[in-house]
Amino acid sequence: MGLLGFKKEERILKRTEFINLNLHGKRFYTKNFAVILKQNRRDITRLGINVSKRVGDSVKRNRIKRMIREFFRQNKQQIPKGYDIMIVALKHGDKPSFLKVNEELGDLILKHDELFS
Secondary structure (H helix, E strand, O other): OOOOOOOHHHEOOOHHHHHHHHHHOEEEEOOOEEEEEEEOOOOOOEEEEEEOHHHOOHHHHHHHHHHHHHHHHHHOOOOOOOEEEEEEEOOOOOOOOHHHHHHHHHHHHHOOHHHHO
16 A cells, blocks of 8 residues: 555544544635544544535545545645544535545645644
8 A cells, every 4th residue: 555545544434533523623614625624642644524415426425535535645745644634525516526626625735734733
């Protein structure tokens, strides 16, 4: 897997962790996504993804999740360590491309250091 893999310890999997992050994290918004951040007191950054049925059918939801995971996998070296990040897909009409997802999340997460302070 190497550096660009997406290991199990880099994922937020437990419901209680999602709820805790949702209640106590800082929220930031783009056109198509809400990003919730919280320090996790670990030396890794973990990702959680939430795409509800309101976003679309299973094909569309799974495609969005794959694109978010790929964005995280490619950019995790640039994201500060020690945070839990939950990305929530918001309801939108158009079919997002990977470039659009990469641009939106990159502009928010990679170019704003004040998010992680």
